[in-house]
Amino acid sequence: MNSIDISVDLEALPPRAIALTTDQVEQARQRSRSVADPTQQWQIYLNTLSLLGFEQWLNQRASDISMDQAQNPIEQPYLIINDFKVCLIPVESQPDEVEIPSIAIAAPELAAHFYVAIAVYEEQSQIAIHSFLRHDQLTAQIQFLQPDIDNLYAIPISDFEDDLDRLLLYLRCSNPSAIPLPSNSLTANRQPLIANSYERTTPFINIRRWLQNELDEVAQQLSWVLLPPIASEGSLRIKAKARQQPSFTEDFDEIIKQLVRKGMTLPVDTRAAYQNMMIGTVAARLYAVAGAIITAEQPPEWSLLVILGPKLQRQLPRGTQLQVSDRTEVLVQQILSDQTEDGYLFAQIVGTWEEQFVVTLTVPDGATLTLPPFGFQAE
Amino acid sequence: MSEQEWYWTLVRLDPAGRSRVEELSAAREFFQQQVSQTLEGDGAIQKHLFNLARSEIESSDRTLAALCLRCFISHQIEQVCIQLETQFGNYYGFTRQELFALVLDDEGKAELTANSYQPTAISYQLSAISYQPTAIEILQKFDPDRAGLAAWTTRLVKQHHELNAFLLEQGLCMLSDWAILNDTKPKKLERVLTQFHQLTEQEVKQAIALLESYHAVYRRDRLLRGQKGACSPPTLAQLQEISDRFQQQTARSVAIDAILTRLTALAARLRQYRISVGGGKPPSQSLDQPDTPLLDQLSQESKDLGDDDPQIEFLQAYRHQFLGCLENALQQVVSDRLQILKPPKQQSFLTALKLFHCQKLAMSAIAQQIGFRAQYQVSRLLKLDELRSDVRHWMLQCLRTAVKDTALNYVEPDKLDTLDRQIAAALEYQVDDLIQKDQASSKTPKGYVSDNLFAQRLCQYLDTLSVA
Numbered sequence: 001m002n003s004i005d006i007s008v009d010l011e012a013l014p015p016r017a018i019a020l021t022t023d024q025v026e027q028a029r030q031r032s033r034s035v036a037d038p039t040q041q042w043q044i045y046l047n048t049l050s051l052l053g054f055e056q057w058l059n060q061r062a063s064d065i066s067m068d069q070a071q072n073p074i075e076q077p078y079l080i081i082n083d084f085k086v087c088l089i090p091v092e093s094q095p096d097e098v099e100i101p102s103i104a105i106a107a108p109e110l111a112a113h114f115y116v117a118i119a120v121y122e123e124q125s126q127i128a129i130h131s132f133l134r135h136d137q138l139t140a141q142i143q144f145l146q147p148d149i150d151n152l153y154a155i156p157i158s159d160f161e162d163d164l165d166r167l168l169l170y171l172r173c174s175n176p177s178a179i180p181l182p183s184n185s186l187t188a189n190r191q192p193l194i195a196n197s198y199e200r201t202t203p204f205i206n207i208r209r210w211l212q213n214e215l216d217e218v219a220q221q222l223s224w225v226l227l228p229p230i231a232s233e234g235s236l237r238i239k240a241k242a243r244q245q246p247s248f249t250e251d252f253d254e255i256i257k258q259l260v261r262k263g264m265t266l267p268v269d270t271r272a273a274y275q276n277m278m279i280g281t282v283a284a285r286l287y288a289v290a291g292a293i294i295t296a297e298q299p300p301e302w303s304l305l306v307i308l309g310p311k312l313q314r315q316l317p318r319g320t321q322l323q324v325s326d327r328t329e330v331l332v333q334q335i336l337s338d339q340t341e342d343g344y345l346f347a348q349i350v351g352t353w354e355e356q357f358v359v360t361l362t363v364p365d366g367a368t369l370t371l372p373p374f375g376f377q378a379e
Numbered sequence: 380m381s382e383q384e385w386y387w388t389l390v391r392l393d394p395a396g397r398s399r400v401e402e403l404s405a406a407r408e409f410f411q412q413q414v415s416q417t418l419e420g421d422g423a424i425q426k427h428l429f430n431l432a433r434s435e436i437e438s439s440d441r442t443l444a445a446l447c448l449r450c451f452i453s454h455q456i457e458q459v460c461i462q463l464e465t466q467f468g469n470y471y472g473f474t475r476q477e478l479f480a481l482v483l484d485d486e487g488k489a490e491l492t493a494n495s496y497q498p499t500a501i502s503y504q505l506s507a508i509s510y511q512p513t514a515i516e517i518l519q520k521f522d523p524d525r526a527g528l529a530a531w532t533t534r535l536v537k538q539h540h541e542l543n544a545f546l547l548e549q550g551l552c553m554l555s556d557w558a559i560l561n562d563t564k565p566k567k568l569e570r571v572l573t574q575f576h577q578l579t580e581q582e583v584k585q586a587i588a589l590l591e592s593y594h595a596v597y598r599r600d601r602l603l604r605g606q607k608g609a610c611s612p613p614t615l616a617q618l619q620e621i622s623d624r625f626q627q628q629t630a631r632s633v634a635i636d637a638i639l640t641r642l643t644a645l646a647a648r649l650r651q652y653r654i655s656v657g658g659g660k661p662p663s664q665s666l667d668q669p670d671t672p673l674l675d676q677l678s679q680e681s682k683d684l685g686d687d688d689p690q691i692e693f694l695q696a697y698r699h700q701f702l703g704c705l706e707n708a709l710q711q712v713v714s715d716r717l718q719i720l721k722p723p724k725q726q727s728f729l730t731a732l733k734l735f736h737c738q739k740l741a742m743s744a745i746a747q748q749i750g751f752r753a754q755y756q757v758s759r760l761l762k763l764d765e766l767r768s769d770v771r772h773w774m775l776q777c778l779r780t781a782v783k784d785t786a787l788n789y790v791e792p793d794k795l796d797t798l799d800r801q802i803a804a805a806l807e808y809q810v811d812d813l814i815q816k817d818q819a820s821s822k823t824p825k826g827y828v829s830d831n832l833f834a835q836r837l838c839q840y841l842d843t844l845s846v847a
Contacts, residue, residue: 008650009537010467013552015759025607038599045602060719061765093554093562094653096570123558123610124547134792154566165768169799172772173779175790 014128016057016164017121024052025125034331036264036303036348044331046090050118051077053127054088062168076104076333078112083176087112090120091130091157098133098160099152103319103335105138108366111181114167117160131160132167135179151337204356204373207290207304210271218372219273227272230256230289248309248344249285255307255344256289264348267291267303276311280367282320283311286359288374293350301350302376306359309344316343319364324349324357331357353377386410386424389487390453396476398457403487406450409443425451426523445518448528449485452514455532456482463546471549472753481541485512513539538609550755556646557610561598563649565590571652585629589641592624613639693801694808700781701774701805705832708773709840712766724760727751729844731761737838767833771802778802806833 028048032041058067058081068080077088087110091098098117104110115138117130133141138155147153161167170179205224206216215224230253246254252272260266270291277284289305308322320336322345332347349357356373387407393399413431418424431444460478468474517535521528536542543553554562563571565587572578572586596617601610613621618635621642626632633641694701713732717725727749734740734748742754751757775798779787789795809831830838 008654009553009555010463010546010551011554011653013547013550015550017550019547022607026605029602029605029607032602038595041602042594042598062769063715063719092564092567094656096567120562121552121554121558122561123555123608124552125607126547126552136792165765166796166799168768169772169775169795170792173775173790173795174792178790178792 013121013124013126014119014130017124017126017128018053018057018060020049020053020056020125020127022125024056025049028052034326034349034351036350040332043090046120046122047077047088049120049122049125050088050090050127051079054079054116054118054129057129061164062172065168065171076101076110076330082171084114084171084174084179085112085176085181086114086116088116088118091117093119093121093128095119095130095157097154097156099154100138101335102142102147102151102153103321105135105142105153106182107319107321107364108181108183109362109368111135113176113179113181114170116167117157129164131157131162132164133160134170135181149339151335151339204375205288205371206375206377207271207288207302208292208376208378210273210290211269211292213271215273222275222372224273224275224288227252227274227287230270230272249311252287255287255309255342258342259305259307259346264305266305267293270303275371277361277369279320279361279363279369280365282317282363282367283313284316284320284361285309285311286361286371290374290376292353292376299352301352303348303350304357304374304376305346305348307344307346308361314343316345317364320345321360321362322347323360323362325360326351326355326357351376382421383410383424385451385454386414386428386447387450388454389450389485390457390483391486392479392483396480398475398479398483401487403446403450406443406446409440410447413440413444414447421451421529422523422527425528429521429523446487448518448521449487449514451528452517452532453483453485455529456513456536459533459536467549467551470753470755471546471551472756473545473549477545478542481545482513482536482539485514538611540609543609553609554650555610556643556650557597557612559646559649559653560590560593560642561601561610563590568645568649571649575652575655576648585631586645588628589621589625589638589645592621592628593642595624596620613642693805696784696786697778697782700778702836704774704777704781705770705806705836706840707777708770709837711773712769713840713844715769716766728760729841731757733838733841733845735761735763736834737841767803767806770833771799771806774802775799806831808832 032045116132119128272289287307293301334345356375464475
């Protein structure tokens with residue numbers, strides 16, 4: 001009668017596992033909520049758990065090593081440790097391989113000296129630093145690999161080094177210049193990885209004015225163009241039948257409809273505007289769509305949807321990047337690949353009325369454009 | 380003891396924390412009157428008692444029917460704890476008594492009377508006591524149509540929050556089916572089902588669609604509702620949504636009962652794979668073996684470096700600075716370690732370090748001396764490998780500044796690895812050899828056994844600490 005085996009469900013926790021506090025888990029959960037797309041939320045949650053756990057490990061294990069917490073994008077978490085760039089990659093609790101976006105290896109902005117695989121035991125609120133790989137070793141490995149359709153390289157976990165003391169040896173005794181990273185001529189005067197230096201007083205584009213059918217000064221200076229209120233569902237449908245492939249600059253309503261069809265929800269009352277711009281040599285258009293979200297139980301929030309597409313040419317170059325950050329970290333990062341449907345990039349963010357978001361656009365030749373922050377403030 | 384006795388004997392804790400079987404005569408009389416001898420098997424008995432406990436009979440009889448079931452649950456809980464101890468207690472350093480204290484908490488109190496008639500479940504009026512015994516929680520959620528009481532009890536003990544937290548502290552994690560599904564990417568599922576379970580392409584496709592539907596619903600809700608810790612099974616509403624999404628993806632309609640079964644089966648397949656690759660399987664043998672292997676392993680590492688005796692080269696080249704840097708590094712690393720440890724552990728750390736390096740005691744003997752239960756706790760406290768690495772890293776930085784020799788000024792990772800190994804080898808250098816070769820080391824205090832450089836200097840340093 002007692003044949004039910006409890007031990008089947010038990011696993012050994014790796015001896016290096018690090019317990020996260022309830023507060024840390026809650027912090028990760030809150031951070032995941034800053035992105036509207038539910039499928040991205042889980043990833044951001046795991047990223048943040050990894051980041052908090054890794055910081056805790058380094059503080060405990062090697063308090064002599066300095067760590068820069070200012071630049072922590074969460075779309076792909078990075079740390080600056082003794083001037084080394086370290087990219088953290090959450091993996092399954094029993095990983096066979098580590099997936100790394102090709103751009104995180106090749107793009108000067110994103111390439112890191114070390115890639116650290118972090119096993120996340122979400123249910124247990126534990127993480128375990130699994131292993132790591134140097135950039136030079138990684139570059140050697142991918143010579144023999146093909147990225148998959150999402151432009152991810154799947155590196156066998158066995159290629160990773162699991163002696164973390166060796167990672168510490170490099171962090172303590174080596175020098176970033178000893179592990180060369182890809183660079184380009186623009187690096188010198190490039191924007192920082194994350195635009196996080198905006199102060200409250202910095203001019204920002206107050207999108208709230210759009211809902212009152214006007215553009216504020218900053219938006220006017222930057223030649224933003226306010227669009228008429230988004231057409232109703234009925235008229236959208238008629239137009240959808242009229243055209244098959246919507247033109248990015250002419251069929252804004254149709255693009256919104258495509259996004260809604262894919263599951264995006266927009267506030268009831270939204271307004272949109274666009275700006276044409278040059279990112280380096282690439283002509284592009286950025287749409288911004290925003291509205292207030294007011295519910296009974298939460299403080300009022302606002303939703304910002306940005307859509308980046310081509311202006312003159314038929315398509316943006318592959319590798320073009322759209323990044324949205326708040327004051328401290330990157331919240332969303334989208335990269336155009338062959339698989340990007342419809343040829344444009346978009347990101348939706350939800351925040352409180354006090355929060356501002358910074359949009360940074362990067363094209364493959366390295367040119368970067370950071371726009372003044374978007375805000376939603378009562379005046 | 381015949382198996383039926385489980386229904387009128389209660390396993391509870393005595394003041395010393397041991398389990399004791401106590402016969403409840405009222406429960407026995409009730410059982411013998413009410414449960415016909417013709418009822419065969421636990422399933423039938425449990426169903427009968429369950430129906431009595433929520434029927435329209437006298438309230439005292441309802442209480443007794445439920446008490447019989449509580450008795451049975453107490454036995455099953457005891458079995459689960461014993462099973463855990465037998466398999467893992469030795470290695471992970473816990474006893475059944477510690478587990479009992481967490482889950483075996485039903486004292487069979489009379490004031491726990493079954494509440495008013497409830498057609499669907501057994502409910503309790505719990506005003507008389509401030510906490511709810513585990514057995515009653517288990518009983519309240521029991522449904523004899525879905526599972527036997529033994530299986531049900533085991534399942535709920537697995538989800539027991541304090542028990543899980545305790546096991547986690549010992550280094551064991553209870554992974555729920557739902558956590559395993561959350562943890563698994565579709566790509567991995569595809570690999571496991573195709574290569575390990577050799578399912579057909581069609582089966583794999585459906586499984587992936589199911590997993591994706593599950594992720595979309597369960598992960599979203601877990602974040603939305605701020606659920607942390609043990610994952611509960613999906614609710615009916617969640618199963619319905621998973622079923623809807625699955626239907627959208629595959630154009631197949633699956634009832635929510637079947638969705639639940641399929642998800643559990645998927646988790647079971649993933650679990651089989653996890654066990655087969657061995658990564659997560661907890662060792663059930665004791666770690667407390669003689670500890671010579673560690674020492675052997677350490678000295679073996681230095682032997683592996685070749686017969687050229689690189690220690691000598693390295694040591695001879697940098698002898699003067701080497702010893703100074705070693706002493707600096709030891710001081711630095713030990714004091715760093717003391718800063719991280721909380722007060723009662725600081726002294727244990729110093730004592731254990733000394734017993735290991737200076738008196739060459741085995742870890743298990745050290746555990747006894749410093750009042751730890753198991754050897755692994757000493758290993759966790761000392762973290763010898765980390766200690767040695769840290770010492771080497773400090774030395775390398777120190778030597779660089781102390782020695783004006785470009786040979787040490789490498790920053791390339793591979794050259795650093797070589798330097799690190801050279802220092803490791805030099806630290807293994809047998810001191811008595813050194814004494815023979817070096818008049819200067821006549822200052823070495825007497826009374827040390829033949830030892831390597833690392834242990835010798837560490838012990839010297841520890842001596843100065845205990846004087847202070």
